[in-house]
Amino acid sequence: MKKYLGILIITLLSIQINAQDLEYGEVEAIDFTLEAKYVKEQPDAVVILKKEHIDFSISQQSGLTQTRTIHERIKINNEAGLAYATKQVPLYVNDGSKAEKFKNLEAATYNLIDGEVKRKKLRKSGVFEEDTSDQLRVISFTMPDAKTGSVIEYTYEIESPYAVIDDIILQYAVPILNIDVRMVWLDRFKYQMHYNPRAKYIPKIDFNVGKTEYTKSSSERSNDYISNTSFSSSTYELSTRIIEFKDFNIPALKPEPMAGNMNNYRSEIIIELISSTQSRGGFNEYSSTWEVVSSNILGSKNFGEQLNSSGFFEDDLEALIKDLKTNKEKTEAILNFVKRKVKWDGYYGKYAKNGVKDAFEEGSGNVGDINLLLVAMLNNAGIDASPVLVSTKDNGIPFFPTQDGFNYVIAHVQDGDNTYLLDATEEHTALNVLPLRVMNWQGRLIAEEGKSKWIPLFPSKESKEITLISGVFNADNEVDVTVQKRLTKYLALNLRKKYSDSKLTAMQSSLNSGDDSMEISNIETQNMDIDDAPLLVSFDGTVTSAAENIGGKLFVTPLLHEANEENPFKLEKRLHPLDLSYPVSTKTIVNLKIPDGFVVETMPESVKFVYNDGLGTYTYTVDEANGFISTVADFDLNIYLIEPENYESFREFFISMVEKDAEKIVLRKIGKKN
Known part of the structure; x- marks a missing residue:
């Protein structure tokens, strides 16, 4: 009975917190205990409240005014969550004649000390303003005395002379416990509202109609025997459209490696101004089609x-x-x-x-x-x-x-x-x-x-890299190599952008394919400044980790330093696509001279792995002839975007490549057998 009573109390408490009207300044001890639901581990921070209201008004003096009111309350759970203690607010200022204004800021940090909520207000001296361009001004502030366990809260207004409405973000990198969005549109402005079709979370919006008042003043001057001026005013009703959205427990947008811009998957309300009707009958059309x-x-x-x-x-x-x-x-x-x-x-x-x-x-x-x-x-x-x-x-x-x-x-x-x-x-x-x-x-x-x-915008043709390696064992069972590379399109662009203005020795970290022990010398390039030609790179080197002597046998990595040693795709599943930027094709040819006094005991078998009906292939062959071992690895990926439903099979495809590259050629001394 006690167990069920406890569950009931927690449930009722949760309902009370969700249903209350969270006003600015009313932070209580319970705010410090709130946690995100349906998560395996607590996030860096929790947004207790995200409130965003947008209203319009019209006056004879200032014309149209859009007022956007923001109120957020956030609980910081760890050091990484302190990033939420700094806020940046962009304002469109154009040439200054019609600039957005930042107004009515109130902000404070709350800490729970000995069971008592202590508040520290943000001072005006903690608010900074910077013009980052001739059209953009950024207001920034950092909450005072914020630390792990703090609750921060701020509210402010953006006053804009424009009818254009910025997108409303519904999802952060951390969960949102309560969200409250309200917009009141004047009927003379027509908007179209969209949601991000790539987002996993889609809001449910309520639509209503309403009225707002507009007062127009006028004056009339008479010039009879005595000059008199009379004033009058008229009140008009303007039709409005009311858009409201409230919800609880909005899931975090969790970043995933190589997903591109995560904003492409963020839940948001996109509001596009379609047309406007002027008070005297003029009509302007903006983005209807x-x-x-x-x-x-x-x-x-x-x-x-x-x-x-x-x-x-x-x-x-x-x-x-x-x-x-x-x-x-x-x-x-x-x-x-x-x-x-x-x-x-x-x-x-x-x-x-x-x-x-x-x-x-x-x-x-x-x-x-x-x-x-x-x-x-x-x-x-x-x-x-x-x-x-x-x-x-x-x-x-x-x-x-x-x-x-x-x-x-x-x-x-x-x-x-x-x-x-x-x-x-x-x-x-x-x-x-x-x-x-x-x-x-x-x-x-x-x-x-x-x-x-x-x-x-994405290229239909692959960016290619061909690598030709000639290798000879030295006295220390290391492999001295001569390497030639030919790169096209984006693979060439990456090297040109990074190294065109630097010394060639700076290329070493890119040319050793992650093998930091590899010694590189005599780097030469051709076509570094001819952007529409293949980039040619050659160098000499010594691969110190290519072979291992165990019991008098040499265990050799056939692709030397070009072998895929680790699978970079660690996640077992993904929610968002894997963005590889462009299609790619690589061909690596290694001709390795068998050292004197050794013969081949075993070699890896030749194989071909196929991903998704041929969208990706990996062909691996090893042959011995005339005292040389020739290894050829062909990798072709004809797409750049791996959708979540295909990710597991792509990951297995890559795991198979890594495992194959790890197989060894075994060389034994002549006359010595098992």
Whole structure:
């Protein structure tokens, strides 16, 4: 009976905590005992309350005002959880004339000392402001006296003159015990609400209608014998739409290795402004369809007008392509010219910041400046080029018609049946070799007259590495090797980006394939600065761990330092896809001279492993001929994304590779048998 009574008390207590209206400042001793449910171990922190309310008002003086009220209460469980004691709030400031404002901050840290809740308020001196760009200001504060076991709480308002509503995040990396979201939209603004289709947690929303009042004042002046001014006011009702959502025990979004940007899987409410009706009958349409989105962006002076610029580069362009015959040659030449001419200033943007003419003349610009210039020059050269809107990996994936969902632009070229994607912001990009930050599912190609379509951003062809190794045993039973590598596309890009400006000796850690005991010398490269050519690397080395002498026999790793020694995929199951960035193909050939006085006793058997009906293969062969052992390992993976339902079979496929690479060639001395 006592057992059941205890369960009943705990259940009633839980209901009481969930149902109470958690007001700011009313932290009690029970808050320090709250824990996440349905977890194997307690997380770094627990969000006791996440409250976000959005309201709109209209006045004659200030026009439209959006007020976003935030209230959060968080219990810190360990040192890692202290990251939640620092808060950063971004504000859109544009040119300062219509800036968002940070208002009414209240914040405090609570600690339970000898059974009593002690509070320490955040002072104004602990709040900092930084303009990170000409359009973005960040407010930051760190909670005072926060430590393991503390409860922190803050509330503030963001006052915005814009009708655009930022996404509402419903899921953190730690659990949320109580969530309360409320929005009141004015009917004159039409919004479309979406949920992240990749998220595991989907909210259940309540919709209602309501009214709000708007008071309009007016004055009238008479000029009879005496000048008098009379004032009057009228009150109008504006229709509203009320959106509400409350829930309990929102699960944490747990990070997984090699999953890409976890925000792509985060539960959130995405609100897109579709249209607005002005008080005097005007109508504006923003993002109802992709055609509307494309037309609006193309109509911007910082986008469409930039594509029609030409006069300032025509002489350079004519000299650049006058002796070139094919469109591919011209495309490569123009890409390399823009890469040299205009350096990226580090800022993203689908719109030009300085304008392509100023960027060209000053030699610096944002992504929009550079890649819109690239499109303009390509078109001027008679090449069929179009801009492609992109959302970078750290910006999420735009699943629905949106202008704000894109933060980047690249170039697309159609040359007969051949298609090229280009980005001139980095030194070592090439045709269809984009920066990894850009390779985020698909982009939206903007054509003439606002037409648009999706195009894939990920490469269809594999990045390849061919490694040829010749090895000879030395007197210490180590293997002296001569290595030649040939790398293409992204495998070449990675090395070029990392080592093009450094000494060749800095490459050693990348060339030894994780074998830190390997000694490397005589490194040489070819085509390091020719981005559209294969990168060739050669070096000499000594593999000290390739063979082990046991009882007079040599146990040799056939692939030497190129063997896969460890399976990097530790998780048995995954909730999110495994993102490998691009398809890859590697071929490793090892020709190892059998040392004098030894013969082969046993060799690994040749095998072929297949993943998912041939999407991945690993072929391993070992042969002996003319005093040499030749080992060839071919690995091909034709996809870059492993879905959770396929992960277990992919992991087993890779485990089989590692186990095969670990098998040994056994050499015994001539005349000596078991």
